[in-house]
Amino acid sequence: MQYEEAVRYISSLRRFGMKPGLDRMRRILSNLGHPEEGLWFYHVAGTNGKGSVCAMLAAMLKALGYRTGLYTSPGLGGFNGRVVIDGLPIPEPSFADHVEAVRRASSPSDPPTEFEVLTAVALLAFRSAGVERVVWETGLGGRLDATNVVVPRVTAITNVSYDHVEILGPTLVDIAREKAGIVKPGVPVVTACADGAYRVIGRTAAERGSRLVRVGRDVQFTPTSSSFWLRGAYRGLFRDAPCVRLGLRGEHQAQNAAVSLAMVELGEGRLSEANWERALKALEGVRWPLRCEVFRVRGRLAVIDGAHNEEGARALARTLRRLGKALGASGWHMVFGAFADKDVRGMLAQMLPLARDVLVLRSPHPRGADPESLAEAAREIRPDLSIRVMPSVEAAVQEALEHPEPIVIWGNLYMAELARNTIIALGAEEWQ
Structure with missing residues (x-):
């Protein structure tokens, strides 16, 4: 399969629309030999900010010396732009090979969606490239999202506001419940959600025995136009970081940065001083197309x-x-x-x-x-x-x-x- 043929195949799947559910995705991954197993995931959901959080996470993990995969939706520059390794989209020939493998692993009587194919392609690409850390962005919601077939080391729900209400539900509580579906038993979760959405996530974390870190309480921040002050206030794990400069514009990016830093500390443990400085420095160089x-x-x-x-x-x-x-x-x-x-x-x-x-x-x-x-x-x-x-x-x-x-x-x-x-x-x- 050539790249152009792979693009035509994926585009042809749009006619099936969205088909929420995980059974089809699990069958495909089983037929592919479970490429998701053995990968180290940072799983990020939320209404807004999840793309920025993912960009920051990928930059910091790469700065820490890990071969880092990034899966986002949508990506810049075509389908293969959604699957990035160490800052570079996977090559078109590799993308086409992985698409062909997913097509063969799929059932003609129950064809996959466009997003399911891309999600499986990302997992194949990360496994074959020997990726050590995967930054994994949900597409829509969480509970029934195709990305929710992995067991991550850390999850995050950036925030919850009104979007996709025809699918996720008419209220913030409904939407929060769907997004909280990515919380796995015993896996820590970071959130910057407020009020009713936070209570839903808190209950879910408690039910699943997952440590809950709330940005604004356990991790506090003070934003300026291009930097922020971070104050860790939770059992000595999270540390202070004065005057951290950000490459992404907007005061709202301070909250996204706080989420990403908390995820790194939960996922990697307490970093050495040198690695902590590398992670902070990486935030200054983050660029994320189409975000201000x-x-x-x-x-x-x-x-x-x-x-x-x-x-x-x-x-x-x-x-x-x-x-x-x-x-x-x-x-x-x-x-x-x-x-x-x-x-x-x-x-x-x-x-x-x-x-x-x-x-x-x-x-x-x-x-x-x-x-x-x-x-x-x-x-x-x-x-x-x-x-x-x-x-x-x-x-x-x-x-x-x-x-x-x-x-x-x-x-x-x-x-x-x-x-x-x-x-x-x-x-x-x-x-x-």
Whole structure:
């Protein structure tokens, strides 16, 4: 099987949609000889922040000298970009070989989903490459997520907010219960959840005899715009870390960093002073595409962020307010696209107070929302704004660049990635 053939095969599975459950995944792994066995997993779930936590974890574990695998969803640069070893996507020929193996291990009468194939491919790739640590991000939920076929050394649930309610349930308690499904008996769990969601996770951890570490209580942090102070306050395991610099922008990244540091200390035990310093230093160099990336292109700033739910939009708005104030900008030219099943009005309510005008478009994905409906929702919130529908991501980016003020391109990750590629092709450079 060639890479292009592997991509066509995986893409063909989208017609089956989502099929929650673990039985099919377990049968595939059994037919593959259980590639998950013997791997050391850090399993991360949550509504927002799990991708950033995973990026930080992978950077720290690599800095500690481990051959590190990272599995995320979605990944940048195609399907094989979701499966990364020591910072590099697995080669296309290897990816295709693993896809062929998974296809042969699957039942034609009960075909796997796209996500199940990619999850099995990641496990094959990590086993064959001799990976020593695996950073393992859930796709959706936790309890019935295809990634939940492994036994990790540490789990984390970053936070819980409203997203995928049609699948995970209508309340935060329902969503928390699904995400808490990754908690395994005797395996420690780190969480930054609050209130009702925290109580659900706490009960689950108690029932399964799992040590529970709560960020904000057992691990405390004080954020600034680009660094944070960490205070360990739990049985002497977690240590203090003053003025830790972060490569990822936004005060919310301090909480994500605290989660990732707690996971490392639980998973690896108390580190030597030299290794602790290596782990902290690694956080400074972390970059995670589509998470509040800032570029300079044609003399203006462009922020790109895959904020695709209300809480993500709220965090992005906080960062834009500070950045806009520092730039002396009176508002942002916005480019926006979303999936049809998202709370578009909740997202726009967070961001539109910062807008000068808005360009909306259809996300380049079958689930992309009709841009006319996006425009209608935006006009209901800000009838004073100029809100226009654009035919494509490329056209929206070119139009936004006609104005001298800063630009923010946000919403669905597929749209944000295409916009990122577009501005990079126009000569954009990362802005520090």
